[in-house]
Each structure stands twice: as C-alpha cells, then as structure tokens.
Amino acid sequence: MTYNDVEFNPYAMYDMARYLGALYRQTGATVTSIVYNGVTYTWDSAGTLVGSNWEDASGNTLVSARGCWDRLLQPCCWAGLHAF
Numbered sequence: 001m002t003y004n005d006v007e008f009n010p011y012a013m014y015d016m017a018r019y020l021g022a023l024y025r026q027t028g029a030t031v032t033s034i035v036y037n038g039v040t041y042t043w044d045s046a047g048t049l050v051g052s053n054w055e056d057a058s059g060n061t062l063v064s065a066r067g068c069w070d071r072l073l074q075p076c077c078w079a080g081l082h083a084f
Contacts, residue, residue, distance in 0.1 A: 017051025017063045024054070036062060 023031045024043045034041045034054055041062045047053025054062040 013063065014051065017049070020052035020054055020062060021050075034062060036065060039065070 020034070023029060023034070032042070039056050041054035041056050044053045044055045044059075047055065049061070049063075052061065052063050056062075
C-alpha cells in the first residue's frame with residue numbers, strides 16, 4: 001500500500017507497526033485480537049509485512065486503517081484500541 005499523506009512522520013507509522021507486531025511476536029504473548037473502531041483484527045501468520053500483520057476479515061491491515069493515524073498519534077490515542 002502506498003501512503004500519499006505526507007502530513008505525518010512516516011517513522012511514527014513504522015514504529016507503531018513494529019509495536020503492534022511485538023504484541024504478537026514477543027515471548028509469552030497473549031494478545032489474540034485487536035479491536036479498533038469496532039473492527040476486529042487478528043494476526044495473519046502467513047503475512048509478509050515486517051512490522052504488523054494484524055488484518056480484518058477482508059484482509060485490510062490495522063496499520064492502514066483509515067483514520068487510525070489521526071487517533072493513534074494523539075495523546076489520548078488508545079481510547080479506541082483494545083487488545084484481547
């Protein structure tokens with residue numbers, strides 16, 4: 001996916017993708033799904049992305065969720081993100 005929006009620092013997106021990936025990849029991880037904005041994302045074990053492979057039922061990634069960056073990069077960002 002190509003991101004045309006240049007109003008955010010792309011390194012913040014890369015860091016967030018790595019953080020979200022670490023929720024699954026870390027030793028002893030217990031996170032099985034993430035719900036953001038009413039959509040459930042589960043880990044795609046066949047995914048080839050370097051950071052996060054959390055996808056919804058349609059194959060859309062959590063990192064590419066529209067509006068995700070507007071909220072995740074705010075101080076109150078975690079209000080709509082729930083990990084289970």
